[in-house]
Amino acid sequence: MRQDIIDFIKDYRVIILIVFLVVSVASISLSGITEGLDLKGGSSIQIELQQPVNTTTMNTVINVLNKRLDVFGVKDVQVRPSGNQSVLVEVAGVQPQDVANLVGTPGKFDATIGNQTVLLGSDIVTVQAYTVTGNTWSVPFTITTTAANNFAQAAKGKAGQPVNMYLDNNLVSSPQLDPGLANGVASTDVEVSGTAASAVAAQTQAKNIQTILQSGSLPVEVSIEGVSSVSAQLGSEFVNGALIAGIAALIVISAVILYRYRTPILVIPIIFTSLSELVLILGVASIIHWNIDLAAIAGIIAAIGTGVDDQIIITDEVLKGNREFNVSTPTQKSRRSKRADKKKGKKGKSEDKKVKVSRRITGFRLRIRSAFFIIYASAATLIAAMLPIAYVGYSTGSGLGVLVGFAFTTIVGVLIGIFITRPVYAKFVELLVGTN
Amino acid sequence: MSILERFLSNYKPLIAVPVIITLIALALIATHGITENIDLKGGSNAVIQLEKPISSSDLQNTIVKGINNNQVDVTSIANNQATIQISGATNVSAFVNAISGTGTLLSFQSVGPLLSSQALTQVYYALAFAFLFMSITVFIVFRNVVPSVAVILAALSDIIIALGGMSLFGIPLGVASVGALLMLIGYSVDTDILLTTRVLKRREGTINERATNAMKTGFTMAAAAIGSMVTLYLVVIIFIPYAQTLSLIASVLIIGLTADILATWLMNLGILRWYMEDRR
Numbered sequence: 001m002r003q004d005i006i007d008f009i010k011d012y013r014v015i016i017l018i019v020f021l022v023v024s025v026a027s028i029s030l031s032g033i034t035e036g037l038d039l040k041g042g043s044s045i046q047i048e049l050q051q052p053v054n055t056t057t058m059n060t061v062i063n064v065l066n067k068r069l070d071v072f073g074v075k076d077v078q079v080r081p082s083g084n085q086s087v088l089v090e091v092a093g094v095q096p097q098d099v100a101n102l103v104g105t106p107g108k109f110d111a112t113i114g115n116q117t118v119l120l121g122s123d124i125v126t127v128q129a130y131t132v133t134g135n136t137w138s139v140p141f142t143i144t145t146t147a148a149n150n151f152a153q154a155a156k157g158k159a160g161q162p163v164n165m166y167l168d169n170n171l172v173s174s175p176q177l178d179p180g181l182a183n184g185v186a187s188t189d190v191e192v193s194g195t196a197a198s199a200v201a202a203q204t205q206a207k208n209i210q211t212i213l214q215s216g217s218l219p220v221e222v223s224i225e226g227v228s229s230v231s232a233q234l235g236s237e238f239v240n241g242a243l244i245a246g247i248a249a250l251i252v253i254s255a256v257i258l259y260r261y262r263t264p265i266l267v268i269p270i271i272f273t274s275l276s277e278l279v280l281i282l283g284v285a286s287i288i289h290w291n292i293d294l295a296a297i298a299g300i301i302a303a304i305g306t307g308v309d310d311q312i313i314i315t316d317e318v319l320k321g322n323r324e325f326n327v328s329t330p331t332q333k334s335r336r337s338k339r340a341d342k343k344k345g346k347k348g349k350s351e352d353k354k355v356k357v358s359r360r361i362t363g364f365r366l367r368i369r370s371a372f373f374i375i376y377a378s379a380a381t382l383i384a385a386m387l388p389i390a391y392v393g394y395s396t397g398s399g400l401g402v403l404v405g406f407a408f409t410t411i412v413g414v415l416i417g418i419f420i421t422r423p424v425y426a427k428f429v430e431l432l433v434g435t436n
Numbered sequence: 437m438s439i440l441e442r443f444l445s446n447y448k449p450l451i452a453v454p455v456i457i458t459l460i461a462l463a464l465i466a467t468h469g470i471t472e473n474i475d476l477k478g479g480s481n482a483v484i485q486l487e488k489p490i491s492s493s494d495l496q497n498t499i500v501k502g503i504n505n506n507q508v509d510v511t512s513i514a515n516n517q518a519t520i521q522i523s524g525a526t527n528v529s530a531f532v533n534a535i536s537g538t539g540t541l542l543s544f545q546s547v548g549p550l551l552s553s554q555a556l557t558q559v560y561y562a563l564a565f566a567f568l569f570m571s572i573t574v575f576i577v578f579r580n581v582v583p584s585v586a587v588i589l590a591a592l593s594d595i596i597i598a599l600g601g602m603s604l605f606g607i608p609l610g611v612a613s614v615g616a617l618l619m620l621i622g623y624s625v626d627t628d629i630l631l632t633t634r635v636l637k638r639r640e641g642t643i644n645e646r647a648t649n650a651m652k653t654g655f656t657m658a659a660a661a662i663g664s665m666v667t668l669y670l671v672v673i674i675f676i677p678y679a680q681t682l683s684l685i686a687s688v689l690i691i692g693l694t695a696d697i698l699a700t701w702l703m704n705l706g707i708l709r710w711y712m713e714d715r716r
Contacts, residue, residue, distance in 0.1 A: 046551060096528045097528045097529040097541075224525075224528075225525075226545075226551045227528050228545045228546075229543060231543060234483065234543050238676055238678075238679050241682075242676075244675055245668045248670075249663075252660075252666075255663070256656065294681045298615055301685075305664060306622055306623065306626060308660050309627075309660070309661065312660065313630060316652065316656075370637075373633060374630050377629045378629050380573045381577075381621070381622065384573045385566040385567075387565070387566070389566075392561075396554075396558075399551060400558035400614065410619075
């Protein structure tokens with residue numbers, strides 16, 4: 001029996017599993033697992049462009065949005081195109097309303113005196129830090145000399161008239177033209193100011209306007225098409241809940257196995273295999289920096305669930321083989337056993353025992369091979385069923401694309417299962433039945 | 437054992453059981469329809485942490501006034517957390533302003549009409565292609581028309597019964613439930629392939645013996661799968677009611693896996709036996 005166990009540990013499949021487990025644990029503990037936004041808290045905002053745009057325009061859009069979020073002080077942000085007409089903005093740990101205000105607006109700035117446009121967003125050179133006094137805010141900025149000259153010409157002699165400043169056609173400020181600016185002398189220093197309901201609101205508005213003026217306007221009209229946001233608190237509740245559910249599910253599975261086979265020792269490899277699959281999937285995710293989100297957790301459940309199915313199939317095939325083989329041994333004489341009979345005469349009883357064991361093991365191998373036919377076939381169908389989602393996920397990332405993590409972990413989990421963990425399980429059952 | 441024997445010898449009329457249930461499910465879907473989650477029909481969904489106790493109608497009024505939309509529905513208030521559904525896309529800033537002083541945002545989802553119609557199309561295509569790819573794989577595995585068709589019909593019946601159950605219990609069809617339906621295809625085909633391989637490809641024992649053996653394995657698989665899904669469902673409902681993705685997946689799978697027991701052991705096995713006796 002000891003020799004059996006040593007052989008088991010020396011088996012290349014067992015060694016491969018151990019190596020992969022060590023690598024996974026190392027990677028998980030060193031580089032950790034990146035959690036998706038719905039687990040660590042964050043917002044994902046889908047912005048729809050008014051019309052499809054080419055790559056150059058898309059890049060401008062992405063750059064402007066990145067700049068805005070950067071100026072606003074948002075870290076851990078990802079802005080990426082989704083098709084040619086929408087953009088996906090993913091931000092960790094920021095309240096959605098902050099981001100929505102920032103990215104959901106084209107940021108087109110213009111100022112008019114009467115009916116005449118006197119200033120455009122593109123005239124702005126630099127924007128200075130905003131100031132807030134009481135409920136009044138102001139954002140100073142400088143404009144190009146040409147723009148300053150044009151403004152001076154347009155403003156000449158119009159002291160007292162309002163200068164209407166618009167952001168995306170909404171009036172944000174309309175100060176009266178100072179006599180000092182209406183004398184035809186160009187000035188490059190301008191400011192936009194306004195009053196809000198509270199000091200806090202003034203602060204927010206000023207910061208927004210400063211950011212938008214500074215980052216420039218988007219080349220297309222945009223609107224917010226979808227928002228999905230989860231707070232960090234809820235995210236960590238999800239993680240804990242998923243862990244509880246996982247442990248509880250393993251207990252239920254153990255109970256089913258125990259009830260069916262009445263062999264407590266079978267529960268250990270089934271739990272071990274499920275946990276190994278979990279560790280290996282997370283290890284792969286950790287190595288390639290794949291985000292684990294709620295959908296990915298569902299995929300892990302699917303992979304481990306079919307894994308348990310496969311282990312039941314293996315167990316039944318091996319146990320059945322064992323039973324039948326014992327019954328039919330006297331009548332079934334294969335070519336192999338006849339050859340063994342010839343040898344037997346010389347070497348006596350102990351050899352006879354060995355032959356019997358080896359014949360039985362050949363029986364298991366056959367059984368396991370037929371179990372693996374079923375396992376490969378069902379793995380292939382499951383992977384085939386996941387391909388459309390994987391495709392949608394890679395091509396757009398929105399809509400059904402949020403399930404890309406689900407398809408990914410299912411496929412990875414199934415592959416790990418059929419090539420790494422389940423062969424080891426089969427080997428273990430062989431050991432278990434062989435020694436009985 | 438005698439019940440099992442009687443069941444195994446009267447397999448032909450028993451094929452009708454899953455077929456009838458599938459037809460009932462189809463009728464349910466046709467008359468009752470399936471509610472769509474906001475990710476497919478558009479709208480907004482929010483979970484807020486309440487700062488002070490508030491009645492459902494007061495909360496509703498506050499939000500209605502705040503966002504200027506009277507189609508606001510407070511679906512639940514428990515443990516100082518409220519779930520709110522709003523039809524139509526909602527400006528998140530306006531919503532946060534509306535609830536300021538009442539509560540803070542825990543989660544917010546808003547889906548515009550463009551995004552939802554795009555997602556709906558993707559759902560149809562994903563399901564259709566998943567089913568197609570699965571069918572092709574099954575044909576490649578068995579290279580035999582009748583048994584392959586039996587497997588595919590069983591999977592189809594599972595999906596239709598699962599959809600019928602969703603219609604009956606008001607489980608919304610959304611991106612998450614599509615995930616569940618795809619998982620169902622995987623689980624369903626597992627037992628079908630097991631059955632077909634054992635009954636069709638093995639030679640030892642009688643058909644009945646092989647079928648009984650396969651059934652034993654299949655029932656253990658179903659018990660493990662349904663057991664873990666019920667556990668998942670209960671844990672989510674008790675500990676993390678807002679992880680709707682997981683509870684939706686679990687409930688769809690519970691219905692589908694139960695349907696799969698009937699579809700596999702009454703329909704698929706029935707067709708298979710009929711085919712094998714016919715061939716003899």
